[in-house]
Structure formats: C-alpha cells, structure tokens
Amino acid sequence: MRLFEIYNRVxxxxxxxxxxxxxxxxxxxxxxxxxxxxxxxxxxxxxEVFDYVRLNHQLPQVFKSNDQQISFTPVxxxxxxxxxxxxxxxxxxxxxxxxxxxxxxxxxxxNINYQxxxxxxxxxxxxxxxxxxxxxxxxxxxxxxxxxxxxxxxxKKLWKPFYGTLQQLKLFNLTDKDDIEPTNSKxxxxxxxxxxxxxxxxxxxxxxxxxxxxxxxxSHELLTPIAVINSKLDTLVQTGNFSERQSELLxxxxxxxxxxxxxxxxMLLLSKIENNLVNDSxxxxxxxxxxxxxxxxxxxxxxxxxxVSPYLEDVTVNISKSLLDVLLNNLLTNAVxxxxxxxxxxxxxxEYQLTIKNTGADKELDGSQIFQRFKKSGESExxxxxxxxxxQICTSYGMKLVYNYAPPFHTFSVIF
Numbered sequence: 001m002r003l004f005e006i007y008n009r010v011x012x013x014x015x016x017x018x019x020x021x022x023x024x025x026x027x028x029x030x031x032x033x034x035x036x037x038x039x040x041x042x043x044x045x046x047x048e049v050f051d052y053v054r055l056n057h058q059l060p061q062v063f064k065s066n067d068q069q070i071s072f073t074p075v076x077x078x079x080x081x082x083x084x085x086x087x088x089x090x091x092x093x094x095x096x097x098x099x100x101x102x103x104x105x106x107x108x109x110x111n112i113n114y115q116x117x118x119x120x121x122x123x124x125x126x127x128x129x130x131x132x133x134x135x136x137x138x139x140x141x142x143x144x145x146x147x148x149x150x151x152x153x154x155x156k157k158l159w160k161p162f163y164g165t166l167q168q169l170k171l172f173n174l175t176d177k178d179d180i181e182p183t184n185s186k187x188x189x190x191x192x193x194x195x196x197x198x199x200x201x202x203x204x205x206x207x208x209x210x211x212x213x214x215x216x217x218x219s220h221e222l223l224t225p226i227a228v229i230n231s232k233l234d235t236l237v238q239t240g241n242f243s244e245r246q247s248e249l250l251x252x253x254x255x256x257x258x259x260x261x262x263x264x265x266x267m268l269l270l271s272k273i274e275n276n277l278v279n280d281s282x283x284x285x286x287x288x289x290x291x292x293x294x295x296x297x298x299x300x301x302x303x304x305x306x307x308v309s310p311y312l313e314d315v316t317v318n319i320s321k322s323l324l325d326v327l328l329n330n331l332l333t334n335a336v337x338x339x340x341x342x343x344x345x346x347x348x349x350x351e352y353q354l355t356i357k358n359t360g361a362d363k364e365l366d367g368s369q370i371f372q373r374f375k376k377s378g379e380s381e382x383x384x385x386x387x388x389x390x391x392q393i394c395t396s397y398g399m400k401l402v403y404n405y406a407p408p409f410h411t412f413s414v415i416f
Contacts, residue, residue, distance in 0.1 A: 012144060015144065027129065030129055034128060035122075043103070045118050057109065057110065067120060067123075069119045070117070072115070075115050076112070079106075080113065081104070082104065082105045085103075089119050089122070100119045101119070102118060103117075158187065161183040161184065161185035161194070168180045226257060237250060273323065273396055281318050282319075283316050284319055284324055285315070286316070290349060297333075301336065306345050307345070311349070313349055315351055315354075323393045330386040330389060331412055334356075335356050343358065344359050354414040355414075356412050359408045361410075371387050387401075400414070401415075
C-alpha cells in the first residue's frame with residue numbers, strides 16, 4: 001500500500017471518528033437543551049395555574065389545545081410529588097399518539113388537593129433534533145468527500161517529484177551515459193532526496209568505471225606473469241634430463257600454474273558477471289548447445305563408463321553464448337567429476353527448466369554451502385568457483401540454479 005493511501009485512509013478515519021463522536025454529543029446536547037426549554041414552558045403553565053387559583057380561588061377552565069393538555073384530578077389529602085415525566089400526547093387533530101413531556105404538580109383549592117398534570121407535545125422538538133442530526137450527517141459526508149478528493153489530488157501532486165525520481169532510479173543503468181535528472185520541487189525534503197540521489201549515482205558510476213578499469217588491468221597484468229612462468233617451465237623442460245624427483249616437481253608446478261590460470265579466468269569472469277560487464281545476449285537454442293557440449297564431453301563419459309541419457313526439447317533463451325558455454329561446462333564437469341565409475345548422467349530440458357542428474361556419493365550435499373565461493377569437497381580437483389559462477393550466471397539472466405538429492409541422483413536444476 002502506498003504512503004499517501006495510508007495517510008489518506010488514516011486521516012479520513014480520524015476525521016469521521018471525530019465528527020461522529022462530536023455529532024453524537026451534539027445530538028444529545030441539543031436534545032437536553034430543547035427538553036429543558038419544554039420544561040420551562042411547563043413551569044410557565046404551572047405558574048399561570050397557581051396565579052389563577054390565588055386570584056379566583058378556583059381551578060381554571062381547561063381548553064383543548066393541539067400541543068398542550070392540562071388536567072386536574074382531586075386526590076383528597078394525598079401528597080403529590082412534583083416531577084417531570086416523559087409520556088405520550090394524544091393529538092386530536094392528527095388522531096395519533098405523539099411523544100410528550102409532562103409536569104406533575106399539585107395545588108390546594110378550598111382545602112382539596114388536586115393533582116395538576118400538564119403535558120406538552122415534543123414532536124416539534126424531536127423534529128428539530130432530527131433535522132440537526134441529518135444536517136450533521138450531511139456535513140460528515142460532505143467533509144469526507146472533500147477531504148478524500150483534496151487528499152488524492154494534493155498528495156499526488158506533492159509526491160509527483162518523488163515518483164519521478166523513483167522512476168528514474170528504476171531505469172538507471174550503470175552502462176548508460178545519461179545521469180539521473182533531478183525533478184523540480186519546492187519541498188525541501190525532496191530537494192535533499194534529489195541531491196542525495198544525484199550524488200550517489202555519480203559516485204556509483206565512478207566506482208563502476210574504476211572497477212571496470214581494474215578488471216581490465218588485472219586481466220592483462222595477471223595473465224602476463226602466468227604466461228611467462230609457463231614459458232620458463234617449457235624452456236626448463238627442454239634443457240636436459242631430470243631425475244624422477246625433479247620431474248615430479250615440474251609436474252606439480254605445471255598443475256599449479258594451470259590451476260592458477262583457471263582461477264584467474266574464473267575470478268575475472270565472475271567479477272564481470274556480477275558487475276554486468278557481459279552484454280552480448282542473443283537468442284540461443286539450448287538443445288543445440290547441450291548436444292554440442294555432450295559431444296565435447298564424449299571422451300570423459302567413456303573414461304568413466306558413464307551412461308548418458310538426454311531428453312531434450314527445443315527451447316530458446318536469451319543469454320550470452322560464452323556464459324552459456326561456461327554454465328553447461330561447469331554443470332557437466334560437476335556431473336562427471338563427482339560421478340562414480342559406471343554411473344549415470346540424465347539430462348532433461350523443457351520450457352520450464354534444465355536438469356542434470358548424476359549418480360554419486362550416497363549422501364546429500366549441504367545446499368547452503370555448495371554455491372559459496374571456494375566451498376568444495378575434500379576430493380574435488382576444482383577451484384571451488386564452478387557452482388558459484390553457474391549460479392551467478394543464472395541470477396544475472398533471471399533464472400534460478402537449485403540443488404536437491406533424491407537417491408541415487410544428485411540433481412542441479414536451472415529454472416527459467
């Protein structure tokens with residue numbers, strides 16, 4: 001949920017809650033005030049009765065009224081408690097019962113106690129309260145609508161510079177020459193955000209260029225001494241006969257230099273992939289590439305007497321040809337190197353994934369470790385970067401490389 005939607009919802013709920021509470025309080029307050037006014041009118045009528053009896057020593061004549069009724073009931077010597085009551089009022093004109101407010105009092109006329117019952121209709125009062133309540137509800141609806149519209153229009157306008165900057169960040173690419181253009185805004189926070197983003201992108205681009213230069217330089221600088229070492233070893237071998245011990249040392253040196261060369265190439269390639277320096281993607285038919293790789297590995301399969309079972313469909317992916325070759329080479333090398341003599345390699349390809357299964361050790365590998373750099377088993381002859389490279393290649397093209405074990409097969413799956 002977007003920030004302005006949360007703010008809009010919270011502010012509207014707060015306003016509605018406050019207005020509702022205020023409306024309820026206002027409703028009951030007005031009701032109390034109007035009831036008090038009716039009570040005062042009842043007291044006026046009561047005083048008029050008292051005045052009339054004091055002057056005439058008899059009860060006043062009762063006249064019918066559409067909004068008021070007065071009745072006198074003799075109670076002998078009984079004591080009548082003065083009180084206000086909520087009761088009903090019979091409207092002769094409308095022929096219906098209405099809500100009313102009454103005052104019960106007493107008066108003595110010629111030594112006879114009479115109960116005075118004065119009832120006044122509350123219809124007009126209730127109508128007035130109802131009108132006030134409807135006006136309050138109308139105001140609530142109007143305020144909510146106005147706030148909703150204002151919040152949506154105003155907040156969207158206020159946040160427009162932010163979303164402009166965000167969109168540029170989404171489209172930002174280190175290989176592009178264009179910088180992020182700061183969006184115009186009068187809001188101080190967005191100005192600071194634009195300055196921070198501009199500074200950050202310039203620094204990132206500068207670091208990217210420095211890293212690119214370092215990789216290029218490292219590639220040349222490291223390959224040169226390795227080539228010199230190989231050349232010197234070749235010259236040394238041609239100088240004469242060597243003892244068995246010297247031959248073993250030379251063989252170790254050759255193997256070490258070979259591993260160093262492979263490690264150098266793997267590290268440089270991994271760095272290029274992580275920094276998006278390989279930009280030669282093209283549509284490639286995976287079936288053809290896998291079949292070509294299987295032909296290259298034919299002799300390795302024969303050496304271990306491995307049974308290879310390919311089940312391939314025509315699938316095209318957009319990927320760098322060189323990186324695809326590295327990916328397939330690493331996965332097939334892994335399937336051969338960690339297989340047992342006379343084992344199996346099962347390769348399946350469909351539109352959803354590529355799976356390479358191989359028989360091997362009867363125990364599951366640690367899935368959290370095998371894709372980390374330089375993590376390898378004790379008997380492995382590799383440099384511990386093969387699976388790391390493979391996963392990084394998959395990640396850079398939006399694919400996933402996963403491992404699972406279901407006896408007797410160890411399975412690596414590339415999920416498209």
